[in-house]
Amino acid sequence: MEQRFADVAAEGRPVLVTYFMGGDPDFETSLAIMQALPKAGADVIELGVPFSDPMADGPAIQLAGQRALKAGQTLAKTLELARRFRTEDQRTPIVLMGYYNPIYIYGVERFLNDAVEAGVDGLIVVDLPPEMDDELCIPALEKGISFIRLATPTTDDRRLPKVLENTSGFVYYVSMTGITGSALPDPSLIAGAVARIKSHTKLPVCVGFGVKTAEHARVIGASADGVVVGTAIVNQIASSLTEEGRVTEATVPGVEALIRGLSAGVRAARLAAAE
Amino acid sequence: MNQLPKPNSFRAGPDEDGRFGIFGGRFVAETLMPLILDLQDEWSKAKNDPTFKAELEGLGAHYIGRPSPLYFAERLTAELGGAKIYFKREELNHTGSHKINNCIGQILLAKRMGKTRIIAETGAGQHGVASATVAARFGLPCVVYMGATDVERQAPNVFRMKLLGAEVRPVTAGNGTLKDAMNEALRDWVTNVHSTYYLIGTAAGPHPYPEMVRDFQAVIGQEAKEQILAAEGRLPDLVIAAVGGGSNAIGIFHPFLDDEDVKIVGVEAGGKGLDGDEHCASITAGSPGVLHGNRTYLLQDGDGQIKEGHSISAGLDYPGIGPEHAWLNDVGRVEYVPIMDHEALEAFQTLTRLEGIIPALEPSHALAEVVKRAPKMGKDEIILMNLSGRGDKDIFTVGKILGMGQ
Numbered sequence: 001m002e003q004r005f006a007d008v009a010a011e012g013r014p015v016l017v018t019y020f021m022g023g024d025p026d027f028e029t030s031l032a033i034m035q036a037l038p039k040a041g042a043d044v045i046e047l048g049v050p051f052s053d054p055m056a057d058g059p060a061i062q063l064a065g066q067r068a069l070k071a072g073q074t075l076a077k078t079l080e081l082a083r084r085f086r087t088e089d090q091r092t093p094i095v096l097m098g099y100y101n102p103i104y105i106y107g108v109e110r111f112l113n114d115a116v117e118a119g120v121d122g123l124i125v126v127d128l129p130p131e132m133d134d135e136l137c138i139p140a141l142e143k144g145i146s147f148i149r150l151a152t153p154t155t156d157d158r159r160l161p162k163v164l165e166n167t168s169g170f171v172y173y174v175s176m177t178g179i180t181g182s183a184l185p186d187p188s189l190i191a192g193a194v195a196r197i198k199s200h201t202k203l204p205v206c207v208g209f210g211v212k213t214a215e216h217a218r219v220i221g222a223s224a225d226g227v228v229v230g231t232a233i234v235n236q237i238a239s240s241l242t243e244e245g246r247v248t249e250a251t252v253p254g255v256e257a258l259i260r261g262l263s264a265g266v267r268a269a270r271l272a273a274a275e
Numbered sequence: 276m277n278q279l280p281k282p283n284s285f286r287a288g289p290d291e292d293g294r295f296g297i298f299g300g301r302f303v304a305e306t307l308m309p310l311i312l313d314l315q316d317e318w319s320k321a322k323n324d325p326t327f328k329a330e331l332e333g334l335g336a337h338y339i340g341r342p343s344p345l346y347f348a349e350r351l352t353a354e355l356g357g358a359k360i361y362f363k364r365e366e367l368n369h370t371g372s373h374k375i376n377n378c379i380g381q382i383l384l385a386k387r388m389g390k391t392r393i394i395a396e397t398g399a400g401q402h403g404v405a406s407a408t409v410a411a412r413f414g415l416p417c418v419v420y421m422g423a424t425d426v427e428r429q430a431p432n433v434f435r436m437k438l439l440g441a442e443v444r445p446v447t448a449g450n451g452t453l454k455d456a457m458n459e460a461l462r463d464w465v466t467n468v469h470s471t472y473y474l475i476g477t478a479a480g481p482h483p484y485p486e487m488v489r490d491f492q493a494v495i496g497q498e499a500k501e502q503i504l505a506a507e508g509r510l511p512d513l514v515i516a517a518v519g520g521g522s523n524a525i526g527i528f529h530p531f532l533d534d535e536d537v538k539i540v541g542v543e544a545g546g547k548g549l550d551g552d553e554h555c556a557s558i559t560a561g562s563p564g565v566l567h568g569n570r571t572y573l574l575q576d577g578d579g580q581i582k583e584g585h586s587i588s589a590g591l592d593y594p595g596i597g598p599e600h601a602w603l604n605d606v607g608r609v610e611y612v613p614i615m616d617h618e619a620l621e622a623f624q625t626l627t628r629l630e631g632i633i634p635a636l637e638p639s640h641a642l643a644e645v646v647k648r649a650p651k652m653g654k655d656e657i658i659l660m661n662l663s664g665r666g667d668k669d670i671f672t673v674g675k676i677l678g679m680g681q
Contacts, residue, residue: 052580053454053566055461056304062448074578100302101565105579127302127565131292152306154468159309174306 001044001093001121001146001169005204005225008043014221016041016266017206018259019097019230021048021064022081023073024237029247030068033237033255034085038092040256041263045085046124046230049078049098056126064234067245075102075111079118086119095122095148095169100136108136112143122146122169130162137166150174151197160200170204170226171197191223214265221269229262285532285608288599293482293569295602301481303568306465315483317388322490327383331491334379338412339369341376341494345502346662350629358512358652360645362662363499363527366634372664373495373523374405374476380491382409385472392467393417395474396460398425398453398519399590399637400432401664402476407441417441420459423451425589432668450583453519453593457567477520478597481568485598492526499659500530511659513538513648517641518611519555519591521600523663532608540648541600542640544586545613555584557596558604558611566594571601587616587672588636590664618643623666623673635664636672 008015018037023030037045050065050073057065075098082094096115103111103125115123123140130137130149137147146169153174155163164171173193194205207220208228217227236258240251288295301311321327335341344367348360365373385393393410395417397403403419410417419436423445426433436443449455464473478488496514503511514531516524518541531537546554554560557572564573566581574582574594586592603609619636622643627633634642641660649658666673 052449053458055458055567056306056465058462069580076578099565101573101575101581102579104565104570105575105577126304127568129301129303129305129308131301131308150305154306154309156309163305 004043004091004093005170009225012270014224014266014269015043015204015206015226016217016263017044017046017208017226017228018042018233019046019048019228020233020237020255021050021061021068022078023050023068023071024064024234025067025241025245025247025251026071027073027077027081029251031081031084032252034081035088036252036256037259038089040259042092042259044093044095044226046095046097046228047078047082049075049096049102051099051102054099058231060231060234060238063238070245075106079114079120082118082120090119093121094119095124095146096120097124098126100125100127103136108139112140112145115145116143120145122148124148124150124172126150130165133166141166141168148172153193157196160197164201164203167201167203170206171201172228173197173205173207173224187219187222190220194223214261217262217265218268221266227262227266233258282606285603285606286529288602289482289486293486295599296605297563298570298598298601299482299485300570301568302565302570303481304465306468307481310468311481311483313388314384317384318483318487321384321387330383331380335376335494339375339379340367342498342502343367343495345499345506347506348630351626352649354629355646355649357649357654358656358658359654360649360658360660361503361506361511362660363495365495365523365661365663366632366638366665370401370405370408371667372401372405372635373492373526373661374402375408376494376526377476377488377491377522378402378405378409378474381472381474381487382413382415385415385474386413388472390470390472391415392471393474394420394460394463394471395476396420396453396456397476398422398456398592399588399635400425400429400436400668401590401635403441403443404432404435404439406474406476407436407439410441411439418463419443420446420456420463422453422456423447425452425456425592428672429589429668430671452583452589454581454583461567476522478522478525478599479520479567479569479571479595485569488522489525489529489599492522493529495523495526495661496528496530499527503657503659507657509657510534510537511657512536512652513540513656513658515540515542515641515644515658516661517542517591517637517663518596518600519544519593519637520595521597523661525597525599527659527661528603528609532603539609540644541609541611542644543611543613544584544588544591544640545615546585546587547616549613552582553585554613555586555591555593556613557594558601559613561594563601569598571595571598572604587619588640590635590637591640612644614640614643620673620676622646632662633666633670634662635666636669638663
């Protein structure tokens with residue numbers, strides 16, 4: 001992951017981090033989507049693990065999780081997605097993102113062994129704050145898996161050092177309080193927040209929650225090391241499905257077109273910053 | 276489950292990280308952590324502040340109507356022919372259940388913290404009504420999240436909340452019950468962190484809620500202990516309460532936990548039976564997991580996905596349980612047993628006819644366990660049951676099931 005961030009930084013542009021829900025709308029389609037992401041310009045993949053009770057996610061990602069669960073997706077199958085992806089692509093970093101309970105029930109040690117074996121580089125577990133680091137963060141770091149933490153506008157300077165203490169890979173700045181997929185805040189506030197976090201850490205700072213268009217990606221990319229896009233991809237997938245939630249011919253190409261646009265956005269970002 | 280070693284006291288928990296053994300904790304998104312830490316600070320200050328205590332006691336006496344009576348159920352005792360049965364009559368509280376004890380405490384905290392908006396989740400609507408009530412009393416706007424299924428089966432309480440000025444937001448996700456309402460309330464809180472106080476209704480969620488709600492509800496057990504000593508000159512042999520999230524139960528249990536001779540039983544909703552998925556017996560038929568900010572017993576599948584429970588009683592229709600109950604089960608201090616829908620329904624009718632008290636369906640579960648146990652106990656033995664809520668809200672549900680026409 002460090003290598004990927006360094007390589008992209010050398011190109012003089014921010015990293016494009018793309019989130020999608022594993023198993024949405026079905027296993028094979030989500031594998032095809034995952035394979036299409038780097039080809040269309042994604043630099044890092046966040047692979048969503050569905051959970052029945054996603055307390056920090058908005059309606060779009062909730063529905064994606066429900067579609068995936070209905071199609072039989074599990075944590076084991078999400079690891080299988082990573083494993084299958086790795087047979088073709090050994091370079092694009094994979095970050096699993098989800099909630100703790102499926103991992104806890106799978107068994108932390110067994111999960112970490114299987115995640116390493118599947119080629120997973122990092123974890124984002126929404127409901128494990130630093131106070132709960134003994135549960136998964138420390139064991140993951142010992143196995144060489146990054147533990148990426150969310151920082152939010154409520155994470156003040158008093159709390160930031162605690163949040164950053166065991167964070168590795170990158171810092172994921174959630175650009176507003178609130179659930180995923182809400183409206184985008186003021187770009188100058190984002191620039192200030194990124195600068196604030198960077199004064200506490202050498203890690204790259206990626207900004208997410210609310211990035212929908214190439215223009216958003218360009219504006220956020222002007223101050224951040226990376227731009228995270230999630231809800232827009234999930235919405236793109238949802239809009240391509242049949243009424244019963246099944247895949248259509250438009251599903252994978254739709255995601256590809258969206259990512260190509262966003263990728264152009266991040267590639268224009270440093271140009272914008274230099275202006 | 277391996278029996279854990281017996282602690283010196285069963286009343287010392289949680290530790291500073293909010294844990295009761297392996298249970299409890301703070302499993303929340305980073306956005307909420309600063310709030311939860313602020314709340315913990317404020318709560319630590321408030322509980323040792325004589326002004327706060329005086330305010331709480333004053334409202335308890337003059338607004339809620341405390342102490343609630345301890346009532347000897349003479350005809351029920353005679354009918355069952357065994358142990359003497361006493362009810363702690365929390366159903367006589369203002370708003371009709373124990374829920375108000377916690378709501379008054381938490382809204383005083385919300386005011387101390389300068390919060391200007393209250394949100395709450397509700398199942399049966401008792402906590403929603405209690406939250407709407409205290410919000411009206413203290414002049415704060417209140418939004419109550421309630422599963423769409425529950426909105427339908429608890430219509431009288433929905434109407435009460437609206438009359439009290441609260442906004443009731445039906446939640447259609449999942450089965451439209453308490454779990455889904457709690458998810459939605461957490462989403463609201465994450466979005467409105469600065470202005471909003473989340474008034475959790477049960478002794479569950481991230482630390483400090485389980486401890487705080489317990490302490491506000493422990494007044495039930497403290498009063499009952501004094502009252503039974505005054506009435507009988509000794510402690511009861513058995514204390515029984517129904518457990519959904521478990522706030523009424525932990526409230527009456529906690530002051531008795533270190534009294535070794537007092538047997539304690541928590542009654543879970545057995546629904547239509549434990550064989551299938553149509554029950555809410557988290558301890559008797561679930562396993563430890565992490566949901567809604569705490570580790571506790573949950574109804575879940577092999578992939579860690581949370582199941583939708585079922586109970587005739589909306590207030591028990593939750594696939595988890597407060598973390599302190601999970602611990603009390605594992606250390607062997609409290610026994611948890613299931614009661615089926617039909618048993619609760621029979622007990623509901625028994626109490627209504629024999630004592631002229633219409634209980635809520637939630638304590639009807641505890642009552643059904645009393646009906647099972649009392650005849651097997653000696654006439655010199657004493658049962659104390661928490662009659663946690665009144666059944667006005669349930670009469671239409673029960674009437675429909677019993678086929679009582681218009």
